[in-house]
Structure formats: C-alpha cells, structure tokens
Amino acid sequence: MDNRTNLDDYLAGLGISDAEESAPLPPAPDTTAAPLPDAANESPKAVLERFLRGLIARIDPELSVTVRETEEALEAEISGENAARLAGRDGRTLGAIEVIAYTVLAKQEGRGDLRVRVDVGGFRRRQADTLTKLAERLAIGVAKSGEPHELQPMPAAERRVIHIALKEHPDVMSESVGEGAARRLIIRPRHS
Template sequence: MDKTNLDDYLANLGISEGDEAPNVVEAALGAAAPGGEALSPLVVFEQFMQGVVEHLGRDLTLSVRDTGEALEAEIGGERAGKLAGREGRTLAAIEVLAYAVLAKHAGRSDVRVRVDAGGFKRRQADNLGKLAERLALQVAKSGEAHELQPMPPAERRVIHVALKDHALVTTESVGEGAGRHLVIRPRTGDPR
C-alpha cells in the first residue's frame, strides 16, 4: 500500500497523520516494576493479553497459564473463533507482538508463547496430527519420502512431535525461510 492509499484509508477511519497513535501495549502493562526491574514473563504476558482482549470486545474471556514449556492464552466467547483470522494469521500476529512485549518488559526473548481463540489451534493441531498419521502410513507402504508444502514452524513442530516415536518413518525440516517444509521419510536401520 503506498502512502497516498494509506492516508486515504486512515482518513476514512477518522485518523490523520498528526494524531498520536494509541499505545495499547503501554496501556495494558501500566507502569513497569519499581526500580526498573523486569516483570515476570507470565505477568507481562497476562497483562498484554488482557489489554488485547479488552480492545477486541467485552464478550470475550481470557485464560492464561504457564505450562512450563510455553505461556499459553486461550481467548473464549461466542465470537472467539473468528479472531483466528485467515489460516490463523491474526493469532500469529498477536504472538509476534507478545514476543516483542516480553522482550521489552520482561527482558526475555526466549519464552515461547501460544495464543488460541475458540479452539482454532487445537483443532488445527488435531487435523495436522491426523494428516501426519495418514502420510506416515503412505510413506511406510510406498517406501518413498513425501514432501509437504511449506508451513510455519509451529505447524511443522506438531507433525514432528506426532511422528517422533513412529516405528516406520522419520521427519526432517528442510529449506529456509518461508520455503521451509517437512519431509517424511521411511525409517532405515533399526526401527524403534
């Protein structure tokens, strides 16, 4: 989108270039910990997600937890499923923002976060697990490797985990960047 189109779009929304942008993150987090100390990742994540949910609508609910492996947020409510966006892109964008907020306000960039809305990611993971099993059987039967289409890291991970202990196949991520994809291969040598 060029600057002219962006200006027109913003003008239609009643926003001019001189308007001050609302800082949702700062409003959600409030003041930092006393003495400039970093806040705990769970506190930062929960406050950030509460701010996001408040700006999205009153009829939404939020549940946040630390699984030990990741910080997870589940947005619930009647309209929650629509928040996922096309192919989960809105949830992915919220996760990217959450990483940035954690890095800035908790001093942590190594914390894994997962945001789901209306069970979208849970259903997606179930479907990917079923796909992985079907493809594993095909690969085992044919003896030929199968390359999947490029997919985001979280989706590749679901398939890796689903097949990690499979006796007949192995998985490998190949490629770089947006072209990174999974290959399911017949297991050679001593099966597990």
C-alpha cells in the same frame, strides 16, 4: 516514522509501556479499573495476561483470557462466544497477536527466551489435531510405498506438530529441509 515509537505508543495505550506504567486498564465488564502493579515486579505470566486482557477489552469485552505456565512456554487461551473469529484467515490474526504478545514480553522482561503460545476458541488445538491426522495418513502411505513424501512449506509450529506426531513412529521419520519461508517437511521411510 520510528517503529519503536509506534510500538511504545501502542503499548502505552494498552498500559504496558515504560512511559505509562501506572496507567489504569480500561474497566472490564461489571468491574472497576485497578491501578497496575509495579511492572518491574510482575511475573512474565502476569505481563502476558495484562497485555492480552487490555487487547481483547478493545476488541470484544465479552472475551476472556486464561494464561498458564508450562515447562515449555506461557500458554494463553482466549475464549468466548466470538473468540474463533479472532483467529482470522488461516490463523493470521492469531499469529500476529502471538508475535505482539512475545514482543511485549521480550520488551518488558528484557529477554527473548520466553515462548508464547496463544489460542483463540480452540483454533490451534483443532489445527494440531488436523495436522496429526495428516501426519498419520502420510506415514501409512510412505510406509507402504517406501517413497518419501515432501509437504508444502509451512510455519515452524505446524512442522513441530508433525515432527512430534511421527517421533515414535516405527516405520517413518520426518525432517525439515529448506530455509526461511520455504522450509518444509519430508516424511521418509525409517529403514531405507
């Protein structure tokens, strides 16, 4: 079975694919469906918002989506009473949604340089706070002991949070080592 066909079929069902650009979105609660605008003239922000609205309408119509453009990425927040459940175990479902959203944008826009960040119910924000606190605790330990500390392998987004947290730290520095899924962080004393 051709994966491209499956993705195209899935996207067509969400009103995204080239084959059905004019397919209406399912109605949102208390509104009527409107025809899709010409996809060629849509901004990446509008494409992402339309995709996520179509996706969550099928999962839980009570959820809402807001998308904003920053200098670094398109950032989407899915909110609502049951939004946090959409993160899945260890954020895996959220990660999958983010990958699919990126794929939709890359396919629609014909470019892969767009960064996409999706958060549901504040999951990523809480995770970043936890990682920042971990980085601060480990930095104190490394500064006191003078010995480097190696963390378990983690995704690039999580490593980035720790790198940013320790970027300006006067006593320690962080570096990524390893390849692929085994890539991990080492926190070292800055002056050794």
